[in-house]
Amino acid sequence: MFAHAQSDPSLSKDDYEAQEARLRVALLKAQYRRLERAEQALLVVVAGIDGAGKGDTINLLNEWMDPRHIKTMAFGPPEGEELERPALWRYWNDLPAKGRTGIVFGSWYVPLLREAARKKPRTRRIEAHAESIRRFEALLAAEGVQVIKLWYHLSAQAQRQRTQQLLATPETAWQVTPADRKVQKKYTRLCEAGRQAIELTDSPHAPWTVIPSADDRLRAIRTSETVLDALSRRPPRVAAGPARPAPATRPPQRLARVDDDARVDKDEYAAALPLWQGRLAKAVRSPAFRERSLVLVFEGQDAAGKGGAIRRVTRALDARQFDLTPIGAPAAYELARPYLWRFWRRLPRRGRIAIFDRSWYGRVLVERVERLAKPADWRRAYAEINDFEQQLADHGAIVLKFWLAITPDVQLQRFRERQQSPFKHFKITADDWRNREKWDAYTLAADAMLARTDTPHAPWHVVPSNDKRYARIQVLKHIVETLERSL
Amino acid sequence: MFAHAQSDPSLSKDDYEAQEARLRVALLKAQYRRLERAEQALLVVVAGIDGAGKGDTINLLNEWMDPRHIKTMAFGPPEGEELERPALWRYWNDLPAKGRTGIVFGSWYVPLLREAARKKPRTRRIEAHAESIRRFEALLAAEGVQVIKLWYHLSAQAQRQRTQQLLATPETAWQVTPADRKVQKKYTRLCEAGRQAIELTDSPHAPWTVIPSADDRLRAIRTSETVLDALSRRPPRVAAGPARPAPATRPPQRLARVDDDARVDKDEYAAALPLWQGRLAKAVRSPAFRERSLVLVFEGQDAAGKGGAIRRVTRALDARQFDLTPIGAPAAYELARPYLWRFWRRLPRRGRIAIFDRSWYGRVLVERVERLAKPADWRRAYAEINDFEQQLADHGAIVLKFWLAITPDVQLQRFRERQQSPFKHFKITADDWRNREKWDAYTLAADAMLARTDTPHAPWHVVPSNDKRYARIQVLKHIVETLERSL
Numbered sequence: 001m002f003a004h005a006q007s008d009p010s011l012s013k014d015d016y017e018a019q020e021a022r023l024r025v026a027l028l029k030a031q032y033r034r035l036e037r038a039e040q041a042l043l044v045v046v047a048g049i050d051g052a053g054k055g056d057t058i059n060l061l062n063e064w065m066d067p068r069h070i071k072t073m074a075f076g077p078p079e080g081e082e083l084e085r086p087a088l089w090r091y092w093n094d095l096p097a098k099g100r101t102g103i104v105f106g107s108w109y110v111p112l113l114r115e116a117a118r119k120k121p122r123t124r125r126i127e128a129h130a131e132s133i134r135r136f137e138a139l140l141a142a143e144g145v146q147v148i149k150l151w152y153h154l155s156a157q158a159q160r161q162r163t164q165q166l167l168a169t170p171e172t173a174w175q176v177t178p179a180d181r182k183v184q185k186k187y188t189r190l191c192e193a194g195r196q197a198i199e200l201t202d203s204p205h206a207p208w209t210v211i212p213s214a215d216d217r218l219r220a221i222r223t224s225e226t227v228l229d230a231l232s233r234r235p236p237r238v239a240a241g242p243a244r245p246a247p248a249t250r251p252p253q254r255l256a257r258v259d260d261d262a263r264v265d266k267d268e269y270a271a272a273l274p275l276w277q278g279r280l281a282k283a284v285r286s287p288a289f290r291e292r293s294l295v296l297v298f299e300g301q302d303a304a305g306k307g308g309a310i311r312r313v314t315r316a317l318d319a320r321q322f323d324l325t326p327i328g329a330p331a332a333y334e335l336a337r338p339y340l341w342r343f344w345r346r347l348p349r350r351g352r353i354a355i356f357d358r359s360w361y362g363r364v365l366v367e368r369v370e371r372l373a374k375p376a377d378w379r380r381a382y383a384e385i386n387d388f389e390q391q392l393a394d395h396g397a398i399v400l401k402f403w404l405a406i407t408p409d410v411q412l413q414r415f416r417e418r419q420q421s422p423f424k425h426f427k428i429t430a431d432d433w434r435n436r437e438k439w440d441a442y443t444l445a446a447d448a449m450l451a452r453t454d455t456p457h458a459p460w461h462v463v464p465s466n467d468k469r470y471a472r473i474q475v476l477k478h479i480v481e482t483l484e485r486s487l
Numbered sequence: 488m489f490a491h492a493q494s495d496p497s498l499s500k501d502d503y504e505a506q507e508a509r510l511r512v513a514l515l516k517a518q519y520r521r522l523e524r525a526e527q528a529l530l531v532v533v534a535g536i537d538g539a540g541k542g543d544t545i546n547l548l549n550e551w552m553d554p555r556h557i558k559t560m561a562f563g564p565p566e567g568e569e570l571e572r573p574a575l576w577r578y579w580n581d582l583p584a585k586g587r588t589g590i591v592f593g594s595w596y597v598p599l600l601r602e603a604a605r606k607k608p609r610t611r612r613i614e615a616h617a618e619s620i621r622r623f624e625a626l627l628a629a630e631g632v633q634v635i636k637l638w639y640h641l642s643a644q645a646q647r648q649r650t651q652q653l654l655a656t657p658e659t660a661w662q663v664t665p666a667d668r669k670v671q672k673k674y675t676r677l678c679e680a681g682r683q684a685i686e687l688t689d690s691p692h693a694p695w696t697v698i699p700s701a702d703d704r705l706r707a708i709r710t711s712e713t714v715l716d717a718l719s720r721r722p723p724r725v726a727a728g729p730a731r732p733a734p735a736t737r738p739p740q741r742l743a744r745v746d747d748d749a750r751v752d753k754d755e756y757a758a759a760l761p762l763w764q765g766r767l768a769k770a771v772r773s774p775a776f777r778e779r780s781l782v783l784v785f786e787g788q789d790a791a792g793k794g795g796a797i798r799r800v801t802r803a804l805d806a807r808q809f810d811l812t813p814i815g816a817p818a819a820y821e822l823a824r825p826y827l828w829r830f831w832r833r834l835p836r837r838g839r840i841a842i843f844d845r846s847w848y849g850r851v852l853v854e855r856v857e858r859l860a861k862p863a864d865w866r867r868a869y870a871e872i873n874d875f876e877q878q879l880a881d882h883g884a885i886v887l888k889f890w891l892a893i894t895p896d897v898q899l900q901r902f903r904e905r906q907q908s909p910f911k912h913f914k915i916t917a918d919d920w921r922n923r924e925k926w927d928a929y930t931l932a933a934d935a936m937l938a939r940t941d942t943p944h945a946p947w948h949v950v951p952s953n954d955k956r957y958a959r960i961q962v963l964k965h966i967v968e969t970l971e972r973s974l
Contacts, residue, residue: 028910
């Protein structure tokens with residue numbers, strides 16, 4: 001794997017100059033073509049032996065390409081807000097739009113490499129890191145973010161030589177940090193870690209390239225060649241499941257089993273509402289909650305009463321503590337990123353609450369039913385969403401999802417009421433009537449969603465909602481009981 | 488000012504219902520008209536007596552308007568990343584796009600109100616807070632962000648009554664926080680602080696309205712009326728200076744005094760470059776720098792050598808420590824906010840460096856020369872920019888600005904070289920040749936900029952750049968010497 005790089009090959013000045021011109025022209029052309037098409041972003045992940053000149057990649061690409069469309073994504077150890085979200089949050093947050101290029105330092109490989117470079121690496125952890133990386137990169141590739149990974153390599157001898165050369169004159173000695181000197185001792189272990197990381201995570205849609213780095217000229221040429229190659233190719237799509245789709249099995253019909261008659265009378269409601277709100281207020285103000293966060297998802301047919309239920313929840317919350325995100329059709333800059341991007345950006349910090357009025361489940365509901373997403377795309381979304389919510393839960397978030405279930409006749413009645421109300425008829429659009437005609441398709445999609453994404457770490461609550469009062473109390477009750485149990 | 492609210496007026500149920508329908512229809516219509524026009528955002532600043540039901544504004548507006556276009560901007564005491572930027576950063580960061588509405592809790596009035604409510608308020612600090620608020624709101628108004636401010640008021644007796652009612656039943660007692668009880672004692676001081684804040688910051692473009700709040704119904708109606716009124720009116724433009732513009736005085740011709748022949752020979756350069764880079768590397772890695780930050784601005788005619796100078800700087804930096812932002816024409820979502828918005832978002836944290844390849848000075852350079860901004864707009868920009876940089880400096884940022892000065896003949900020569908180079912001719916566009924014809928207009932604009940924005944807290948360095956080597960060394964030298972002096 002490293003054999004060629006280990007021999008510290010080099011490039012003559014003449015050869016370099018001959019190739020430089022050609023590569024720079026080709027890089028710029030490829031970059032502009034990408035930008036124009038705006039089909040894919042490119043992430044260049046930089047890793048490798050310390051002292052191999054990885055950092056120069058930034059200067060190189062910014063000089064040889066048009067720097068206005070390149071973004072350096074350089075991360076140190078997680079700090080501040082980053083620590084309050086799952087580890088991948090900072091990379092999600094910074095994803096470049098389709099057409100653009102990001103150079104990633106301190107990437108999602110750091111935990112894997114650190115583990116693999118330990119004196120006694122823990123196999124299970126290595127495998128867990130690798131698995132999470134594979135999932136992340138597969139999702140990115142499927143969503144139009146191409147990933148290439150560069151491993152900068154040189155021999156131990158060349159590494160030592162470089163360090164000594166730099167240390168020899170005070171003007172360049174600053175380039176050698178104490179960490180570098182320490183790392184030198186770990187050369188063998190880092191090589192082994194790199195080998196392992198590459199083996200575990202090399203894939204057609206996110207390939208590794210080893211860049212020989214003892215010679216500055218060769219390193220520059222190889223780096224640009226690799227980037228050029230990536231820019232010029234449209235990457236293979238991630239396998240979208242079996243070629244012949246499995247016969248569509250009807251998911252368990254959980255929605256058919258809803259008790260549509262469940263109701264609460266007015267007096268009972270008036271008495272219960274403040275009680276549950278009081279308990280909710282207490283729970284989210286408790287010291288234990290400061291270490292957790294809460295993610296609430298509301299889904300349901302139009303006019304199911306999502307907004308009203310949410311307002312009964314927010315009335316018990318401090319405005320500074322929650323963030324309400326109503327989800328509509330994505331804007332252009334959101335469409336330029338993977339569909340989960342806009343949700344990652346709204347994840348709550350510790351001690352905070354994020355409420356989604358509609359959510360990432362749009363992928364397997366409206367996008368499926370309205371054919372806005374290809375079958376291969378919404379089919380893989382179940383696993384991607386489960387993985388996303390798992391990351392939230394692993395990080396201490398409490399994730400609760402509500403499907404407010406109403407029957408078609410109640411929807412019709414509410415639509416009519418809205419149309420007759422002077423200030424609610426705005427809420428009814430032609431879209432709503434059209435969606436109504438697709439009631440069965442939405443029910444099928446919802447049943448499949450409930451079957452495939454109801455997990456212990458992020459459970460679905462199907463709430464009978466023909467009676468709004470009943471639904472509101474149920475929602476509060478589920479939240480309160482979960483919080484009281486979890487804290 | 489508070490006389491009417493102090494009498495705790497109320498509204499009957501019948502009157503309320505009669506007005507509700509009318510207001511909700513009107514609010515929705517006004518909101519959609521705003522969205523369609525997308526000329527202005529609206530910020531609703533919420534303040535007032537504690538326990539007056541301010542928090543309910545969120546539920547009210549989200550219920551009576553379309554919640555998809557309303558953003559709650561609720562802030563507690565500054566924390567985490569917020570502390571590493573000037574105080575207004577978090578509000579800038581969250582500004583809604585034109586057409587949309589934001590509800591602001593924990594606004595920029597908190598420091599002013601807190602100071603004014605002290606036992607012994609310090610007049611000077613109050614005036615300083617008020618002045619900074621007036622500037623901020625004037626800028627917002629001029630840039631298409633309408634601001635209205637609501638003061639929720641009720642009598643001391645009504646406040647006491649509300650608290651006691653809530654405390655009477657355990658289901659509602661949670662609504663009264665220990666802070667509320669304490670605040671009650673400070674009623675008189677808070678009223679006085681409110682009165683003072685209103686007097687100091689009431690203006691036609693950002694008016695205050697006192698909302699009587701003892702009665703829930705009246706509070707809801709008055710709140711919506713005020714928001715409706717704001718949504719329906721196009722606010723008065725902020726005075727754009729004297730009606731008859733002062734005669735255009737030619738600014739001091741600083742650029743005419745540049746030593747165009749300054750140069751460094753190749754050997755001297757090869758020796759000096761690593762020395763300065765070494766000192767730079769040392770300075771930004773020093774413990775003292777961890778408490779500061781560095782903002783570098785590069786401006787100059789096309790082909791002045793900005794990119795090359797920047798790369799000589801970044802070569803001495805750790806990729807995780809700096810953020811390079813090349814500034815081109817703004818994107819749609821940037822145009823939907825005040826022009827300074829995209830720069831506020833890129834401000835460095837403590838210990839970090841932000842480099843701008845072109846910057847907010849585009850407002851008084853390209854936007855002025857190409858008539859992309861109205862004269863009134865770029866004229867007020869000098870003061871706005873000085874104020875912006877002052878906020879940075881006050882917060883511990885070191886701000887350095889470089890104008891790389893070349894002569895027309897050198898530009899022509901570089902353009903020709905670029906056109907002949909296989910990989911640089913991409914860099915030359917029709918725009919560049921066009922801009923060249925406006926050389927004198929750019930020089931005039933640059934001289935005015937240098938005269939009006941060269942401040943002790945953010946000085947301009949005019950760097951003779953006909954010789955690239957000379958310019959690069961000068962840039963490094965200025966940065967290093969400033970850092971070494973400041974740390």
